Amino acid sequence: xxxxxxxxxxxxxxxxxxxxxxxxxxxxxxxxxxxxxxxxxxxxxxxxxxxxxxxxxxxxxxxxxxxxxxxxxxxxxxxxxxxxxxxxxxxxxxxxxxxxxxxxxxxxxxxxxxxxxxxxxxxxxxxxxxxxxxxxxxxxxxxxxxxxxxxxxxxxxxxxxxxxxxxxxxxxxxxxxxxxxxxxxxxxxxxxxxxxxxxxxxxxxxxxxxxxxxxxxxxxxxxxxxxxxxxxxxxxxxxxxxxxxxxxxxxxxxxxxxxxxxxxxxxxxxxxxxxxxxxxxxxxxxxxxxxxxxxxxxxxxxxxxxxxxxxxxxxxxxxxxxxxxxxxxxxxxxxxxxxxxxxxxxxxxxxxxxxxxxxxxxxxxxxxxxxxxxxxxxxxxxxxxxxxxxxxxxxxxxxxxxxxxxxxxxxxxxxxxxxxxxxxxxxxxxxxxxxxxxxxxxxxxxxxxxxxxxxxxxxxxxxxxxxxxxxxxxxxxxxxxxxxxxxxxxxxxxxxxxxxxxxxxxxxxxxxxxxxxxxxxxxxxxxxxxxxxxxxxxxxxxxxxxxxxxxxxxxxxxxxxxxxxxxxxxxxxxxxxxxxxxxxxxxxxxxxxxxxxxxxxxxxxxxxxxxxxxxxxxxxxxxxxxxxxxxxxxxxxxxxxxxxxxxxxxxxx
Amino acid sequence: xxxxxxxxxxxxxxxxxxxxxxxxxxxxxxxxxxxxxxxxxxxxxxxxxxxxxxxxxxxxxxxxxxxxxxxxxxxxxxxxxxxxxxxxxxxxxxxxxxxxxx
Numbered sequence: 001x002x003x004x005x006x007x008x009x010x011x012x013x014x015x016x017x018x019x020x021x022x023x024x025x026x027x028x029x030x031x032x033x034x035x036x037x038x039x040x041x042x043x044x045x046x047x048x049x050x051x052x053x054x055x056x057x058x059x060x061x062x063x064x065x066x067x068x069x070x071x072x073x074x075x076x077x078x079x080x081x082x083x084x085x086x087x088x089x090x091x092x093x094x095x096x097x098x099x100x101x102x103x104x105x106x107x108x109x110x111x112x113x114x115x116x117x118x119x120x121x122x123x124x125x126x127x128x129x130x131x132x133x134x135x136x137x138x139x140x141x142x143x144x145x146x147x148x149x150x151x152x153x154x155x156x157x158x159x160x161x162x163x164x165x166x167x168x169x170x171x172x173x174x175x176x177x178x179x180x181x182x183x184x185x186x187x188x189x190x191x192x193x194x195x196x197x198x199x200x201x202x203x204x205x206x207x208x209x210x211x212x213x214x215x216x217x218x219x220x221x222x223x224x225x226x227x228x229x230x231x232x233x234x235x236x237x238x239x240x241x242x243x244x245x246x247x248x249x250x251x252x253x254x255x256x257x258x259x260x261x262x263x264x265x266x267x268x269x270x271x272x273x274x275x276x277x278x279x280x281x282x283x284x285x286x287x288x289x290x291x292x293x294x295x296x297x298x299x300x301x302x303x304x305x306x307x308x309x310x311x312x313x314x315x316x317x318x319x320x321x322x323x324x325x326x327x328x329x330x331x332x333x334x335x336x337x338x339x340x341x342x343x344x345x346x347x348x349x350x351x352x353x354x355x356x357x358x359x360x361x362x363x364x365x366x367x368x369x370x371x372x373x374x375x376x377x378x379x380x381x382x383x384x385x386x387x388x389x390x391x392x393x394x395x396x397x398x399x400x401x402x403x404x405x406x407x408x409x410x411x412x413x414x415x416x417x418x419x420x421x422x423x424x425x426x427x428x429x430x431x432x433x434x435x436x437x438x439x440x441x442x443x444x445x446x447x448x449x450x451x452x453x454x455x456x457x458x459x460x461x462x463x464x465x466x467x468x469x470x471x472x473x474x475x476x477x478x479x480x481x482x483x484x485x486x487x488x489x490x491x492x493x494x495x496x497x498x499x500x501x502x503x504x505x506x507x508x509x510x511x512x513x514x515x516x517x518x519x520x521x522x523x524x525x526x527x528x529x530x531x532x533x534x535x536x537x538x539x540x541x542x543x544x545x546x547x548x549x550x551x552x553x554x555x556x557x558x559x560x561x562x563x564x565x566x567x568x569x570x571x572x573x574x575x576x577x578x579x580x581x582x583x584x585x586x587x588x589x590x591x592x593x594x595x596x597x598x599x600x601x602x603x604x605x606x607x608x609x610x611x612x613x614x615x616x617x618x619x620x621x622x623x624x625x626x627x628x629x630x631x632x633x634x635x636x637x638x639x640x641x642x643x644x645x646x647x648x649x650x651x652x653x
Numbered sequence: 654x655x656x657x658x659x660x661x662x663x664x665x666x667x668x669x670x671x672x673x674x675x676x677x678x679x680x681x682x683x684x685x686x687x688x689x690x691x692x693x694x695x696x697x698x699x700x701x702x703x704x705x706x707x708x709x710x711x712x713x714x715x716x717x718x719x720x721x722x723x724x725x726x727x728x729x730x731x732x733x734x735x736x737x738x739x740x741x742x743x744x745x746x747x748x749x750x751x752x753x754x755x
Contacts, residue, residue: 075699075709082688082713089681089720093674093727097667327705334707369700369709370692377696387693394689398682421731425724432717439710567675 009473010151016477017165020181020484024169027177044179046419049410050426052179055186056406057084057427058434059135059486060142060457061547063189063479066435067463068456068543070442071306072340074367076374077442080548081435083394087401087551088431090559092424095402098566100411100420106493107408108501111561115573116646118506123580125501127557128405130584132494133530134553135404136487138546140535143483145457145543146476156536162480163532166487170495170528171521178488179413185481190430192474193437196460199467200444205332206320209307209449211466217449218303220278220359223258228269235276246347253344255279255356264294268358279358280305280341280453286351304462306451309361310337326440333364333443340367340446341453357453367446385612392618393548399621400551403558405493406486457543487531491524498523541600548615549591556583556620564628572639575632583624590616665738670731677723684719688712 044052062084069077102110108124140159147158169177208217226236233245233256240258254269256276267276280302283291292302311318312335321332342360346353362372371377374393375386401407411420445451445459450466452458461479465472499519503509511519538546561579564571591597594616595609613619632639691698691712699709706714 075713078710078713079692082716085717085720086681086685089678089685089723092724093678093681097670330710331705334702334705365700365707368707369696371696376693379697382693390693391689394685394692398685418732418735421728425728428724429721432721435717436714439713566671 006469006473008469009476012470012473013151013477013480016481019184020165020169020481023180023184024177027180043415044413046414046423047426048183049179049414049419049423051186051430052182052413053186053407053410053423053427054190054430054434055182055184055482055485056410056489057401057431057486058186058189058482059547060139060479060483061543062434062438063193063460063482064142064145064457065138065543065547066438067442067445067460068458069373070439071445071451071459071463072456073373074338074443074446075369076372078439079370079374079394080397081438083397084401085428085432085435086398088424088428090399091402091407092421092428094566095408095562096411096420096424097417099408099562100414100417106412106496106500107403107405107558107562108497108505110408111558111565111576112505114565115576117573117577119577120573120580121501121506123577123584124558124561125497125506127553127580127584128497128501129494129527130588131403131550131554131557132405132490132497132527133534134550135406135547136490136527136531137534137538138541138543138550139483139487139490140531141538141541141546142457142543143480143487144535144539145455146461146480146483148455148458155539159532159535162483162487163528163535166484166491166531167525167528169484169488170491170524178485178492179410181481181488182485185478185485186430189478189482190434192471192478193434193441196464196467196471196475197437197440197444199471200440200448200463201324201326201329203448203467204321204324205308205311205329205336205447207308207311208319209447209466211304211449212468214466215304215449217307218305222270222278223267223276225269225274225276228254228271228274233269244349246349253358255344255347255358257349266354266356268356277359279356281357282355282454283349284346284353284355302454304450304452305339305341306446307339307449308333308336308364308447309339312336329440329443330368333447334368336364337361338364338367338446340372341451343453388618389613389615392552392613392615395621396548396552396555396615396617399555399559399617400553403554403562404550405497405554405558406489409493409496410489487528491527491531492520494527495520495523498526538601552591552615552617552620553584553587555617556587556624558583560621560624560628564625564632568629568632570632570636571628572632572635573642574635574638575628575630578631579624579628582627583620586620586623587616590620665742666731666734669734673727673730677727681720681723685716688716 066077066080069080099110102113107128108121111124112120140162143162144155144158147153147161148155169181210217223238223240224236225233227234233242235242240260243257243259243264245254245256256267256269258265258267266279266281268279270277280293290297295301311321311332313321321328324332340360340362341357344356344358346355366372371380374390375382376390414420414423441460441463445463448463448466450462452462461472461476464475499516503519504511504516557580560583561576565576590611590613593609593611594614596614598607598609599605699707701708703711
């Protein structure tokens with residue numbers, strides 16, 4: 001769709017960015033030590049840290065990705081909300097206090113506290129870097145998605161803007177400024193999401209949503225078919241002329257290209273009712289230029305969509321529900337019919353490639369149960385591999401949270417283990433509330449005629465836009481701040497891995513506090529640049545899907561080691577090292593060789609992947625646990641000798 | 654080797670907290686696994702009405718609220734245990750953690 005830029009939106013956006021920079025500048029003046037840079041001096045109050053946790057965690061994936069997925073696929077998107085929140089239970093009950101007690105600045109500290117092994121230092125630092133970079137990709141993609149409608153800038157420029165701003169935030173003041181930026185953002189995101197949901201419920205549901213009167217409801221046309229014999233298509237009426245029918249394959253969807261008054265359009269055949277239904281399409285010309293419904297983008301002919309074609313109220317069919325509440329809104333969706341739009345892969349029309357988006361009405365009951373996006377329903381053709389893929393994703397979400405580097409380093413910003421525990425509770429409450437709201441924001445976008453078919457990540461901000469440009473500007477600025485904050489946390493985690501774990505501990509580079517902070521800042525710049533490049537390369541992928549991968553890598557490489565060190569006394573240094581390497585290698589390997597990566601990243605969908613899953617956790621997590629147990633059992637004697645050696649060395653000091 | 658990284662009161666409640674944490678995470682894992690299994694074994698059951706919601710949404714909300722509930726109980730018990738243990742053994746020196754030695 002074509003976005004018009006509002007000066008008011010830009011003003012509010014700039015005010016947010018300036019506020020963030022002001023916070024960074026303030027803390028830059030007081031942050032001189034390594035403890036200040038990497039852990040905010042360890043003196044953040046637990047309640048502030050708890051909301052900052054929410055700020056860190058409610059990333060672009062949560063706000064943009066989940067809302068977008070719910071808006072396009074219904075309940076299946078909400079499964080991410082449930083998985084993301086459930087992961088905090090593991091963080092709370094298993095890792096919060098021990099990680100705080102064992103570590104200083106980074107996850108590697110905690111992991112290596114018992115063993116003091118060079119191998120673990122290197123492997124854990126690499127794992128931290130890999131997970132951070134995987135998590136950075138969706139944040140940067142989200143940033144690019146946001147800047148286009150907000151400021152009218154291309155995706156690439158959005159990514160570069162975020163990258164540059166984050167490098168400034170991190171390189172000036174490190175964890176202290178990041179914590180307060182996250183606290184403000186986390187709090188405001190909750191408040192404005194509540195306001196947005198209140199507005200959605202107040203508006204209710206209608207069969208002809210017009211964005212509060214701002215954008216007239218677009219009723220897509222139908223044309224009656226006179227004859228269709230599988231080859232020939234003739235129209236019963238209207239002034240349209242059939243130009244071409246395609247594809248002419250039995251069993252496939254049939255589309256027709258019609259012409260009227262010199263304008264060409266694409267239609268989908270509804271054989272049951274003998275109708276042609278108007279579609280939307282994007283045509284890519286041989287020179288690379290694109291036409292949206294036959295016109296250049298700035299003509300605004302590519303429409304926002306998403307509505308309910310049938311609503312019942314008190315058992316009767318109705319045009320609108322009027323004001324709803326948390327219960328009646330869901331009931332209205334459940335008992336009605338939702339018009340979804342599906343994308344058909346590009347068809348060849350001469351030298352042009354045409355991607356067609358067509359209407360696919362579906363019962364509200366189906367939208368609110370699993371199976372629209374994830375293949376879990378055998379009745380819809382789901383195979384055992386599909387089901388295992390889904391289970392694999394839910395395992396990754398459950399076990400990944402407690403092993404994410406930017407979550408783990410936040411435990412070092414509070415004064416003691418009890419504060420770590422208390423801040424986790426605040427985080428669970430804040431994040432849980434937000435995730436409940438995602439269902440209403442996502443479904444609200446689904447039925448309010450606001451969806452941009454080319455960008456599902458924009459569903460929540462566009463829903464806000466239907467309530468006025470001020471709400472849109474605030475929500476977009478918050479979403480942008482969301483990206484800024486999360487990226488800052490990730491870059492600090494990555495820079496800690498480089499400066500503290502690798503340079504200081506592994507390579508034993510002699511560094512005073514100032515030099516360590518300088519290395520941290522240099523690493524932040526380097527990781528920031530890598531994040532920018534990847535954010536541009538991965539443009540167009542759903543950010544929540546990408547985050548699923550980051551969780552899988554974290555759950556496979558980090559969690560088994562943390563859990564086993566805490567709960568199994570026979571764990572050895574070599575077992576930990578092998579577990580990290582096997583978890584990291586298997587998870588990364590399976591992702592890079594998955595069908596989804598073939599389709600979306602390498603763009604080779606015609607090649608079939610040998611890996612049956614897109615989500616690796618169901619194999620890589622047990623493999624990592626198993627490796628740790630087997631190697632630890634095999635190296636008990638060496639471990640005892642190593643421990644004795646260390647004791648002798650300690651005794652001689 | 655660096656100097657002491659942090660200094661806190663010795664945590665005599667650590668083992669109680671560890672056991673409680675394990676039980677709670679096990680309990681939650683069972684409820685969460687139930688949700689995942691129903692999703693793949695009987696997606697149609699997820700569509701069964703539960704008032705205005707269906708099983709899918711009601712179970713999903715329950716999982717979120719259950720996490721908050723368990724976290725609150727855990728914190729309450731842990732805080733109480735820490736206070737009791739502190740009163741029972743007030744004479745202990747603060748625990749000093751050094752990097753490389755848990």
